[in-house]
Amino acid sequence: MPDITTDFHDKTVKYEELLNDFKQLLKKNNFKFTIQREVILETLYNSDEHLTPEALHNLIQSKYPDLKTGIATVYRTLSLLEESNIVTSLSFGAQGKKYELGAKEHHDHLICTECGQITEFVDSEIEKRQHAITEKLNFKMLDHSMQIYGICKECQEKK
Amino acid sequence: MPDITTDFHDKTVKYEELLNDFKQLLKKNNFKFTIQREVILETLYNSDEHLTPEALHNLIQSKYPDLKTGIATVYRTLSLLEESNIVTSLSFGAQGKKYELGAKEHHDHLICTECGQITEFVDSEIEKRQHAITEKLNFKMLDHSMQIYGICKECQEKK
DNA sequence: GTCGCTGCAAAGTCTTTGCAGAGAG
DNA sequence: CTCTCTGCAAAGACTTTGCAGCGAC
Numbered sequence: 001m002p003d004i005t006t007d008f009h010d011k012t013v014k015y016e017e018l019l020n021d022f023k024q025l026l027k028k029n030n031f032k033f034t035i036q037r038e039v040i041l042e043t044l045y046n047s048d049e050h051l052t053p054e055a056l057h058n059l060i061q062s063k064y065p066d067l068k069t070g071i072a073t074v075y076r077t078l079s080l081l082e083e084s085n086i087v088t089s090l091s092f093g094a095q096g097k098k099y100e101l102g103a104k105e106h107h108d109h110l111i112c113t114e115c116g117q118i119t120e121f122v123d124s125e126i127e128k129r130q131h132a133i134t135e136k137l138n139f140k141m142l143d144h145s146m147q148i149y150g151i152c153k154e155c156q157e158k159k
Numbered sequence: 160m161p162d163i164t165t166d167f168h169d170k171t172v173k174y175e176e177l178l179n180d181f182k183q184l185l186k187k188n189n190f191k192f193t194i195q196r197e198v199i200l201e202t203l204y205n206s207d208e209h210l211t212p213e214a215l216h217n218l219i220q221s222k223y224p225d226l227k228t229g230i231a232t233v234y235r236t237l238s239l240l241e242e243s244n245i246v247t248s249l250s251f252g253a254q255g256k257k258y259e260l261g262a263k264e265h266h267d268h269l270i271c272t273e274c275g276q277i278t279e280f281v282d283s284e285i286e287k288r289q290h291a292i293t294e295k296l297n298f299k300m301l302d303h304s305m306q307i308y309g310i311c312k313e314c315q316e317k318k
Numbered sequence: 319g320t321c322g323c324t325g326c327a328a329a330g331t332c333t334t335t336g337c338a339g340a341g342a343g
Numbered sequence: 344c345t346c347t348c349t350g351c352a353a354a355g356a357c358t359t360t361g362c363a364g365c366g367a368c
Contacts, residue, residue: 032342032347053333070350075333097332110298119296125288130307133282138312139269146305148289149247153297191322191367212358229325234358256357323366330359340349 015045018086018101025084036069040077041086050090050098050118053078090118090147108145112152119152174204177245177260184243195228199236203246209257212237247302261302268304271311278311 110119134141240246269278
């Protein structure tokens with residue numbers, strides 16, 4: 001059985017690059033580059049976790065207490081980033097929507113329905129198989145997402 | 160390459176069986192078997208889609224207009240069914256929480272971003288691979304969902 | 319008859335929106 | 344300067360809860 005990769009948090013995109021793309025996007029749409037938008041992007045970039053809007057807001061507040069970023073701005077910026085395909089969102093169960101940067105390597109998610117923990121993995125066999133399927137069905141694949149729901153090792157042991 | 164199955168709407172569990180399991184579960188916990196609970200289970204059973212609580216409520220209202228089932232009861236029953244592992248809930252993107260019976264076969268989705276058509280498919284290779292992955296990572300799989308986004312054959316030909 | 323269940327409405331959450339002042343270009 | 348963006352608070356959407364009467368057992 002080929003290896004499954006579960007840790008690959010090297011950024012495939014440098015922050016400078018990401019920031020530049022974001023700035024260009026803003027310019028193209030006549031939007032403005034604000035300190036709040038930068039801080040949100042940067043915080044997402046430096047987090048290895050999937051963040052809820054509230055968690056992101058808390059992180060920003062503790063890191064930049066003087067900025068008083070409003071939760072509404074976090075929501076607005078996340079929507080903007082999601083529409084622009086810079087971040088993607090996942091949501092599940094009672095825990096609400098969680099966001100992560102899309103600039104990382106493509107990966108799938110193992111989601112624990114007990115504790116909400118999300119583990120990422122990449123499996124080249126599944127990727128290959130997806131290509132084979134779409135080819136056979138004459139479907140031109142643009143993107144995909146996969147989530148596996150269940151109970152993680154830790155939560156099983158707790159019981 | 161093994162076959163890909165794209166139609167598979169047979170139920171793997173008979174309704175009578177499911178209903179009996181549900182009744183037993185209720186009895187075991189000193190809960191009561193009510194017409195509302197039956198209607199909710201039956202409507203879920205007869206739907207091939209993932210339903211939001213609201214959609215389920217609407218379906219029930221139009222099918223049984225005399226029953227006046229409250230939305231609160233739908234929420235309460237869904238929680239009960241989910242705790243009992245009779246239904247599972249998933250949330251895809253922005254659309255909120257959706258429920259489906261856990262008794263059905265797993266399936267994945269090909270979603271055309273041009274025309275919105277959704278094709279369901281099952282691929283035993285991917286299923287096998289998922290089991291292998293979760294086993295290796297000591298994760299107890301309960302459910303999974305996969306979406307492949309792209310352009311379907313018909314829409315490609317139109318261009 | 320008992321005690322859980324239901325519908326209703328009120329109360330919570332989470333997210334979005336309206337607005338007036340602040341700030342980027 | 345102009346016109347977007349922001350924080351705030353209010354509004355909206357979705358979900359849960361309290362309660363009094365109803366109904367399964």
